[in-house]
Amino acid sequence: MHGKQAAISPVLEARLGLSIVVPDSLNTDTLGTFTGEVERPGNMLETAIAKARLGMQAAGTDIGIASEGSYGPHPIMPFVPLGRELIVLVDDARGITIKEVLLCETTNFHHVLAGSINGIDDFLERVRFPAHGLIVRPNRPTAAATRIVKGIQCRDSLAETILDSAESSSDGRARIEADMRAHQNPTRMAAIADASSLLAERVNSLCPSCETPGFGREGSEAGLPCSWCGAPTERVLREIFGCVACDYTEKKARGDGLTEADPGQCQYCNP
Ligand SMILES: [Zn+2]
Ligand SMILES: [Zn+2]
Structure with a gap:
């Protein structure tokens, strides 16, 4: 309805070889709107999956793609707005759902x-x-x-x-x-394109154990040691990678290479 395919299709067609169709007469506003006339039931992920399934039914395909955005105050800096762009790929042939989330600090949400x-x-x-x-x-x-x-x-x-x-x-x-609707908001449209790139990367990453697409970061483990006293802090020590189909997981070092936390974040050195 809001022309998001302009941001999503070129990325997924080029990087995944998908050929994307947008079914007409699909009203995703029944699943909730930004302006609140229709309340959004469920969380973002459930809403995105429901949207993808609406599209799959209308187009008669095994694979559906949908995106969902949420905009609000930054959890740590309340005067700074933060956007979250979620994008999902639902694959009923394989019975999997692959998702990615992009945090958007350049949003114009005010x-x-x-x-x-x-x-x-x-x-x-x-x-x-x-x-x-x-x-x-x-x-x-x-x-x-x-x-x-x-x-x-x-x-x-x-x-x-x-x-x-x-x-x-x-x-x-x-x-x-x-207006946060994609067709009214070039900044949001660019964020959706970036989220699509993350999704493409993740779909192209196969589980080392079962070779299902969609292997990627699922969470993290706190405990980065303080650089003064070595005690574990609340900061991320390792990232946990997982598979969307099997139980295989891998723990990996932080992507930014940081091995010690600032003593300011240590409960002993900076109580
Ligand atoms: Zn310390
Ligand atoms: Zn697996």
Whole structure:
């Protein structure tokens, strides 16, 4: 619905040799929307798998691909926004699901409250308007049915919509936010392409034990030793790689080669 195939198909066709079809008349908004008119049931992974299966049913294929994004405050730095782009490949012929997640720190996910377009130029620059679309709604809607206007990419209609929304808000303010739908958001589209590359890499990685595609990082083990006292810290010591089909796992050293933790992260040296 949001043209994500422009980001996904070229990567997966080139790197996996898949030929990708996008079924028409597929409404994935029934599985939840960014703006919350339809609540998202289940977690991101369940939603993405459900989307892939909708597509597989419609197209009559054994393999389906879907992506799902979530945007919110950074867990460690709450004033910095963070995006998570999840992409899944469901393969019913092999009975496996392969997933990858990309963390996106360059996202334009922001919002502002305002009664008019005057004085929000800093915000408009931050959300990369008008190259990126905006969504406007009353901050505290007075009417029962909230009117949400999406995909605004022109300054005149933005100004007008802010005034309309502010008028139907009990606090006289409109809520203006970045439109995170892929076709309205080139930054997000690029993140989906990057997530597709991660997925392609993972599909091309075979399990050393059973040779099923999709072998990759599944988790990590804490305990990186403090560089002063050698005590284990909460930081990652080893990464755990696993198979999507069998129980085989491998523990590998951190990808960045770090072998000791900063004493500032040690509970003994920096209590
Ligand atoms: Zn220490
Ligand atoms: Zn395996």
